[in-house]
Amino acid sequence: MQHRDFDIVIVGGGGAGLRAAIAAAESAKAQGISQSIALISKVYPMRSHTVAAEGGAAAVTSEEDTHQAHFDDTVSGGDWLVEQGVVDYFVHHAYQELVQMERWGCPWSRKEDGNVQVRRFGGMKTARTWFAADKTGFHMLHTLFQTSLKYSQIERFDEYFVLDLAVHEGAVIGVIALQVATGELILLRAKAVVLATGGAGRLFRFNTNAGIVTGDGMAIAYRHGVALRDMEFVQYHPTGLPGSGILITEACRGEGGILLNKDGYRYLQDYGLGPETPLGKPENKYMELGPRDKLSQAFWQEQQAGRTGTFGDSDVVYLDLRHLGEAYLLERLPFICELAKSYINVDPVKEPIPIRPAVHYTMGGIKTNPHCETSVAGLYAAGECASVGLHGANRLGSNSLTELLVFGRLAGEQASQRAAQTEWADMNLLETQAAHQQAKLAHLCDGEGSGETWVTLKHAMVQAMESGCGIYRTEEGMRQSLETIRELRARYQKIRVNDTSKIFNTELLECIELGYGLDIAEASCLGALERRESRGAHQRLDEGMQKRDDVNYLKHSQVFYQGDAHARLAWQEVDVRFSAPAERTYGDASKGGKA
Amino acid sequence: MSAQQVSTRRISVKRYLPDNSTEPYWQEYELPVDDSTSLLDALNHIKEQLDSTLSYRWSCRMAICGSCGVMVNGVPKLGCKTFLRDFDDEIRIEPLAHFPVQRDLVVDMEIFLDHLAAVKPYLIDDNPVKPFDPKAPETYRQSPRQLARYKQFANCINCGLCYSACPQFGLNPEFIGPGAIALGHRYNLDSRDHGSTQRMAELNRHEGVWSCTFVGFCSKVCPKHVDPAAAINQSKVASAKHTLIALFKG
Amino acid sequence: MDKSTSQRFVPLKRNWWLKLRFFKLYMLREATVLPLVFFLLCILAGMVALLQGPESWQRWIAFMGSPIVLLLNLLALAASLFHAATFFVLFPRVMPLRIGNYQLPDKAIVAGQWAGVLAVLLLFIWLFGRASV
Numbered sequence: 011m012q013h014r015d016f017d018i019v020i021v022g023g024g025g026a027g028l029r030a031a032i033a034a035a036e037s038a039k040a041q042g043i044s045q046s047i048a049l050i051s052k053v054y055p056m057r058s059h060t061v062a063a064e065g066g067a068a069a070v071t072s073e074e075d076t077h078q079a080h081f082d083d084t085v086s087g088g089d090w091l092v093e094q095g096v097v098d099y100f101v102h103h104a105y106q107e108l109v110q111m112e113r114w115g116c117p118w119s120r121k122e123d124g125n126v127q128v129r130r131f132g133g134m135k136t137a138r139t140w141f142a143a144d145k146t147g148f149h150m151l152h153t154l155f156q157t158s159l160k161y162s163q164i165e166r167f168d169e170y171f172v173l174d175l176a177v178h179e180g181a182v183i184g185v186i187a188l189q190v191a192t193g194e195l196i197l198l199r200a201k202a203v204v205l206a207t208g209g210a211g212r213l214f215r216f217n218t219n220a221g222i223v224t225g226d227g228m229a230i231a232y233r234h235g236v237a238l239r240d241m242e243f244v245q246y247h248p249t250g251l252p253g254s255g256i257l258i259t260e261a262c263r264g265e266g267g268i269l270l271n272k273d274g275y276r277y278l279q280d281y282g283l284g285p286e287t288p289l290g291k292p293e294n295k296y297m298e299l300g301p302r303d304k305l306s307q308a309f310w311q312e313q314q315a316g317r318t319g320t321f322g323d324s325d326v327v328y329l330d331l332r333h334l335g336e337a338y339l340l341e342r343l344p345f346i347c348e349l350a351k352s353y354i355n356v357d358p359v360k361e362p363i364p365i366r367p368a369v370h371y372t373m374g375g376i377k378t379n380p381h382c383e384t385s386v387a388g389l390y391a392a393g394e395c396a397s398v399g400l401h402g403a404n405r406l407g408s409n410s411l412t413e414l415l416v417f418g419r420l421a422g423e424q425a426s427q428r429a430a431q432t433e434w435a436d437m438n439l440l441e442t443q444a445a446h447q448q449a450k451l452a453h454l455c456d457g458e459g460s461g462e463t464w465v466t467l468k469h470a471m472v473q474a475m476e477s478g479c480g481i482y483r484t485e486e487g488m489r490q491s492l493e494t495i496r497e498l499r500a501r502y503q504k505i506r507v508n509d510t511s512k513i514f515n516t517e518l519l520e521c522i523e524l525g526y527g528l529d530i531a532e533a534s535c536l537g538a539l540e541r542r543e544s545r546g547a548h549q550r551l552d553e554g555m556q557k558r559d560d561v562n563y564l565k566h567s568q569v570f571y572q573g574d575a576h577a578r579l580a581w582q583e584v585d586v587r588f589s590a591p592a593e594r595t596y597g598d599a600s601k602g603g604k605a
Numbered sequence: 606m607s608a609q610q611v612s613t614r615r616i617s618v619k620r621y622l623p624d625n626s627t628e629p630y631w632q633e634y635e636l637p638v639d640d641s642t643s644l645l646d647a648l649n650h651i652k653e654q655l656d657s658t659l660s661y662r663w664s665c666r667m668a669i670c671g672s673c674g675v676m677v678n679g680v681p682k683l684g685c686k687t688f689l690r691d692f693d694d695e696i697r698i699e700p701l702a703h704f705p706v707q708r709d710l711v712v713d714m715e716i717f718l719d720h721l722a723a724v725k726p727y728l729i730d731d732n733p734v735k736p737f738d739p740k741a742p743e744t745y746r747q748s749p750r751q752l753a754r755y756k757q758f759a760n761c762i763n764c765g766l767c768y769s770a771c772p773q774f775g776l777n778p779e780f781i782g783p784g785a786i787a788l789g790h791r792y793n794l795d796s797r798d799h800g801s802t803q804r805m806a807e808l809n810r811h812e813g814v815w816s817c818t819f820v821g822f823c824s825k826v827c828p829k830h831v832d833p834a835a836a837i838n839q840s841k842v843a844s845a846k847h848t849l850i851a852l853f854k855g
Numbered sequence: 856m857d858k859s860t861s862q863r864f865v866p867l868k869r870n871w872w873l874k875l876r877f878f879k880l881y882m883l884r885e886a887t888v889l890p891l892v893f894f895l896l897c898i899l900a901g902m903v904a905l906l907q908g909p910e911s912w913q914r915w916i917a918f919m920g921s922p923i924v925l926l927l928n929l930l931a932l933a934a935s936l937f938h939a940a941t942f943f944v945l946f947p948r949v950m951p952l953r954i955g956n957y958q959l960p961d962k963a964i965v966a967g968q969w970a971g972v973l974a975v976l977l978l979f980i981w982l983f984g985r986a987s988v
Contacts, residue, residue, distance in 0.1 A: 053662075053664060053670075053672065054672075054714065054718070054763075056670070056671065056762070056763050057662075057664050057665075057670040057671060057672045058670075059664070059665065059670075061665060061669050061670050061762075062665045062667060062669055062670065105742060106739045106742040109737070109742035109743065109744050110737060110739070110742065112744040112745065113728070113730070113737045113744070113745070114727065114728055115727060115728035115792065115795060115797065115798070117752060117755070117756060117759050118744075119749075119752070120747055120748060120749050120752055121749075122748065122749065123746070123748075124745075124746030124747050124748045124751075125744070125746065126744055145669070145760075148669055148762070149759065152759075152761075152763075156721075156726040156727045156788070157727045157728075159721075159722050159725075159726065159727060160727050168718075189858070191707055191713075191858035192857075192858050220664040220665040220666070220670060221663055221664050221665075221666070222664050253641055254641075254666065254667075256666070256667045257667070322641070345669075348668075349667060349668075352668070352686055353641070353667075354641075463657070465653045465654070465657075507657075508657045508658065509657055509658040511622060511624045511625075511658070511708070512624065513622075513623055513624060513707065513708045513861055514660045514707050514708040514709075514711045515660070516652075516660045516661070517652075517657045517658065621863055623861035623862075623863070624861075627863075629863065679874055679875060680875070702865075703867070705859065705862040705863065705864040706862060706863045706864070706865075707858065707861070707862055708861075713858065713859070713862060750956055753958075772867065772871055772872065772878065775866075775867035775871065776867050818885070819945060820878070820881045821877075821881070821945070822875075822877050822878070822881075825877060832948060834948070835948035835949060838945070838948065838949040839948075839949055839950070839951075841949075842949065842950065
């Protein structure tokens with residue numbers, strides 16, 4: 011088994027991981043010390059799911075905009091279940107991070123005068139979303155990856171799959187990973203570890219996410235006693251392609267696209283988002299520029315009322331972009347045009363795009379403090395895998411790309427500072443834990459299972475999550491899902507891998523990912539079941555629970571791992587130091603009261 | 606609207622399992638397809654229902670992550686953007702050409718990453734007029750036209766199809782190759798960059814732009830219309846100018 | 856561990872270009888050089904013949920008039936036109952032209968190159984016309 015020593019190990023090569031790696035390198039330079047940094051990723055960094063983000067990244071940019079406004083939008087967008095100190099830090103550091111990206115070469119779309127262009131986005135009071143056509147995540151990820159090549163102190167471990175953290179006396183001491191190409195284990199001893207492993211959208215059947223978005227880092231931290239927070243909040247993006255779930259960006263609506271039901275009616279005006287805005291004149295926080303949770307819920311209501319169309323097997327509504335014209339669409343939304351044509355044979359220039367909601371984002375995640383540190387000393391988390399407290403019950407579009415920069419940097423800097431004051435632990439401690447992992451792998455491949463495969467269990471898991479934890483939820487449905495997931499966890503103990511090769515064994519990886527997924531699925535179901543109110547993306551149909559209940563549930567859910575036993579839930583107070591909870595309103599309804 | 610006609614198709618996949626045998630072999634699979642079935646859907650179906658030992662890479666399934674490149678009937682393509690409906694006859698799937706095969710459809714991309722790093726694909730800004738200051742962050746100005754000069758080359762998803770399409774890379778893996786040169790050129794064309802002289806050392810040599818004979822197949826197979834052949838040959842013009850100027854300067 | 860030990864690498868075979876139509880066309884483009892070399896050798900021989908005197912010159916004229924040589928030179932003409940056609944299409948991608956802020960469309964550049972060919976052709980016809988008067 012190979013042994014390596016690093017000051018800082020970063021797990022995950024997406025936007026947050028790369029930003030953390032660069033920040034750690036810069037931070038060491040600023041401290042006048044030399045630190046070694048390992049960046050481990052189960053795929054080549056530019057394959058990470060940041061690449062698929064389309065719409066843009068938010069920051070207060072124009073003269074008329076204010077930090078207060080971005081703060082208010084984010085807090086009310088998250089239905090007050092956000093850490094307000096964290097949001098305050100976020101909105102104040104967003105702009106500098108986007109400018110830093112520009113200085114690293116990110117090809118942001120521009121105005122005629124050469125300044126960066128901003129576009130409208132859902133739930134935002136004003137246009138503050140920076141974009142690079144409709145491939146913002148792609149350009150950000152490649153800019154970060156390519157910039158990271160400048161730093162020789164960052165050593166990449168591409169296609170290394172992290173199996174576990176090594177933790178000793180409440181502090182992280184290293185990482186145990188599997189080299190996918192050879193099946194060999196490697197021990198990386200570290201003084202600080204940053205998890206930047208992305209979300210868990212693949213817990214659900216119908217989603218916009220890449221195949222790799224399986225919640226690995228969440229499960230790894232969770233198994234070491236770190237709480238998963240607010241896991242019941244799963245964002246449905248209102249516009250995914252039928253069949254595949256491929257993402258059609260919110261920027262379509264920011265640029266003026268409209269949503270129609272099968273009768274050609276702009277149904278959103280019936281769901282507290284009206285009155286109807288004139289065609290080609292989108293208005294912030296009205297109609298199509300409402301927040302994602304409200305729009306996905308409106309779809310569900312239309313579906314129940316029989317006003318949705320069909321495309322293949324899916325019920326759909328329609329996103330109409332035709333009035334924007336071909337030239338504008340090709341300039342601002344070229345990728346959307348390409349995707350619609352390739353995957354459903356619809357040309358957005360000529361026809362409305364059939365769309366339906368799809369699971370998109372995990373608002374919850376690894377609980378961290380405002381400095382990205384978890385309850386395990388030296389272990390940090392950033393990006394979608396983390397719950398630093400920014401998104402609450404519903405994330406606003408274009409806040410997450412900025413999040414991975416702001417908190418990726420913070421996590422990297424914190425890790426660097428921690429590493430500067432810490433010593434490596436004894437290698438024997440890591441070896442003991444690695445032996446344990448080796449035994450687990452051997453067990454998975456020993457051929458003495460129940461005969462059931464990961465495929466059956468995975469399908470059962472995504473089915474259970476979708477039926478019980480969808481856009482609208484019921485006590486009974488969630489209870490059933492939780493029971494199913496617990497049963498699947500038991501059955502998982504008996505599955506085995508058919509492929510016994512050590513070389514690029516993707517079946518083995520699928521199996522391990524499924525194990526991770528089942529653990530966090532339990533946390534998600536448990537949080538959902540115990541939250542007996544409706545808030546943001548968590549909407550219940552049960553009598554007496556259809557409204558927000560601040561008296562009992564203005565609290566973060568925290569789920570703790572209990573081994574093979576049932577997970578345990580505890581509540582945490584929410585930081586509401588700046589803005590007292592108020593009614594969350596959009597459209598004309600917001601004019602009377604406050605934001 | 607979308608046709609859901611299910612029929613059965615046969616596809617052949619080139620397998621290579623180094624633990625069992627040193628020689629690759631063809632394996633046939635029969636699977637249900639409809640009009641929307643992509644090659645990646647087909648591979649996933651094989652993996653989940655027919656043969657869990659088949660290894661291949663994939664991730665985003667929307668032609669942006671660049672993971673799932675394979676040879677389809679001898680032509681490099683992204684599995685997620687290739688639809689079985691477009692093939693009348695047999696479909697033969699192989700790993701990307703010109704790269705060492707690790708297993709089944711998985712190739713070792715390391716050499717591409719080495720070449721990419723060699724062209725310094727990042728903004729070189731050694732003596733900036735205004736250094737980045739987090740306390741007073743300020744962007745460069747870049748007009749939409751300045752952006753348009755390099756934007757196309759910035760769309761490279763690093764999928765490696767162009768390397769599999771390039772016979773020169775096939776003959777000499779030391780050739781930096783289409784994708785990496787396109788990205789080097791992308792930065793050379795960026796109005797914010799001051800690194801073209803540094804990159805010239807790598808580009809203006811035999812294994813740089815001068816290995817290209819403008820076969821042009823790289824641009825043909827590029828799923829993102831980056832046109833790396835154009836980038837390389839624009840780079841040749843720049844390299845030639847650079848050499849001439851250096852000659853006159855002595 | 857080194858992952859290269861179990862890897863398989865297939866070097867490119869000599870007949871790689873026979874696999875795809877695209878590559879065959881490329882080889883055809885590259886092969887246009889062969890008839891052109893023949894044509895250049897003919898011209899060189901003509902100059903040598905001119906230096907050597909009238910007899911030699913007449914022999915060269917006769918040689919150039921033989922059917923096989925005529926055929927080969929027609930082939931050279933066709934090859935050079937084919938090469939020009941492929942070259943002209945590639946040119947705008949290699950040297951994109953801008954006038955001020957206006958990017959010239961590819962088609963205009965290709966048409967411009969053919970117009971140039973035509974102009975040179977006309978110029979030569981005119982020159983030969985004057986010379987033979």
